[in-house]
Amino acid sequence: MAEHQDQTSSFVSRIVAVQPRLRAYIRMMIFNPSDVGDILQEAVAAGWEHYADYDPARPFDAWMIGIARNRIYEYQREQKKRAHPLKQEVLELIESEADDLEETTSQIEDALESCLGKLSAEDYHLVQTRYERAETNRQTSKLLGISEPTVSRALSRIYARLLICIKQQQRSPEVQP
């Protein structure tokens, strides 16, 4: 019995550890952001269902990404033509080089809060509104009383700052708070 408890605990702790990069993988392959959560949910459920087949000698994230990939292909078949505006061969090229995803998501995880703290109060407020109160740029524009193009431009500026900051933090970890 204890062994089965351990199995549950080990799956849960592995999933919790890989979830950021698993979600990032799905996010880069799926066009509609609101479908990302559903696919992640289905991938986790499938992972649990087949956990007995998982070989601990293999990296768990690669195994889960394989499961997610299958689910994504199924989703793309269901969506038919307009699953993603990028062509399939471009997506496959992006995916084939995605070994760096673990490092990338770790860097973002380590640096994101600090970099968000460096934004101006207005930019931070926009990020909070966009990602905690709204689901789209349109909803954000309504909540803040500004136009949708203004929200898009502001987000682009914010993303640029965050990406520079994250890269700088990676280079100079001694200045991290």
Next chain:
Amino acid sequence: MSQAPQLTAELHKLCGKLRDGDMTEAESQRLGEILQASGEVRRFYRTFMALASALETRTSLQASVDQEADSDKNIEVLFDLLHMEQEAEVFELPAESFVPKAQPRRSREQTLGWHEFADASGYLLKQAARSTPAKWLAAAAVIAMGIFLAVQFIGPSAPTPNPITHNTTTEPGRVGPEATTAVATLTATHDAQWTGGPAAAGLGIGDKLHPNTRLTLTAGIAEITTHRGAVAILEAPATIELLDNSNAIRLHAGKLVGICETDSSKGFVVRTPHLDVTDLGTRFGVDVSQAESSEIHVFEGEVQAAHPEAADHATPLKLNAGQSVQANEGDTALVPIDHDVQRFASLLTETLRLPGTGHGLASGQVDPNWQVVAVDGRTLATPQPLVVGGRMGHVRHHKNDPNTSQWLLWTPPAAEQQQAETVYRLQTTLELSDAAALPGARLVLSYMADNDLRAMYINGQQIVLPKMDTTDYFTKFFKASIDQHLKPGKNTVGFDLANLKLDKTPTAGSVGLRIAWELEAPRLKPTQDP
């Protein structure tokens, strides 16, 4: 630094359009071209989308846990950032791949202007100076100085629990121009809003309060502690004025609860238009809600009360616990009235929000705090994980809120769906503070189920819940209030769920549960003199 052409602005714009789900055919073609042309661009794309994913799953739970930020260190980092902005590398592409769109190099001032730096550092200073309670611990009424309450929950993704603390006079706070004559400190607030001129502008926890300034609380609850340690809790609407005496307050209108439980705080005075109340070591409530009368209700200990215009003001009336009097405009007599504690309930109790199902998680994530442990009374050899689910905007399930509670779902395998009325036990461990042991403490539950919640168990004891209306299973919260079987520390809490179609036949769908809960408890006494 390479002189290759830079596509930064266009790449950001196109990736942004993709992220926002808003792309024309021409834009997708252009993005496809530049992605195909360069591995560096593809790497940028992956990083960009990983950032989008991180922001989409982040909640400000992280931000409130991050209250430890050292403002000086962050300013130092900002200075470094300004220097580093000058040398920031942008993503560069081989010159031969496409027609370059040259971008002028921006100056440091343009990249991060000095006014933006001031905004950022000012923001950080404000964050460091104001001790805002972590978002998931919300106090409806506030806690006296020196009390720490920590509610912890287990799980690898759990943030380090932060106790609710309140600023003592040693904490940095905004100090007004007459800093040397401040007589009290605003020690805690909940959704408080103030009016009252410059003194009220931006009033926040830790701010010193000066005498002879009228302040009106227009919303929320606020706790003021005099410099002698007396605590006054106000609920909006209320108008007060601190007096020159460092242990006295005038209540012009509204309700106030006074608490004097330390030696130095005794003698705390509350003046209303119709009453002078001196606290001798007690808890009491004063209500000046009616324009022409004031009431005093003594909950514990002893107070002295007198009408300010009474001839025998020198021999005030002594009132003990359970006694209440009213004083009226134009009449110096103090009239006994019915004792009313309930009116001050919101100032006398504290409400601690506990992490609900799926708290702080994103859709698709496993909630490590919950498991399916039994089916039809049979303990499962392997407890099953529950996943945050319920489609956003799904017509059946009430929309999730990661800051309070979300649906947790589990799809039973076919082997478990054999019988009609199969009952599943979902279980969690709930960590409660010492307040759970106080008389009057209760767990207030808001719940929804997919689709029939049959019973609840706390530490092995069954609690019968009201039957759920079959039309409202997924769309409205049911409420229950439980005051039995709670204990400080770890409590095992289980819920029995059945999953039926309306015709009572078993369904192959997911079992779902959504719980939001709070602990209501009387205010604790302070444990030490300030």
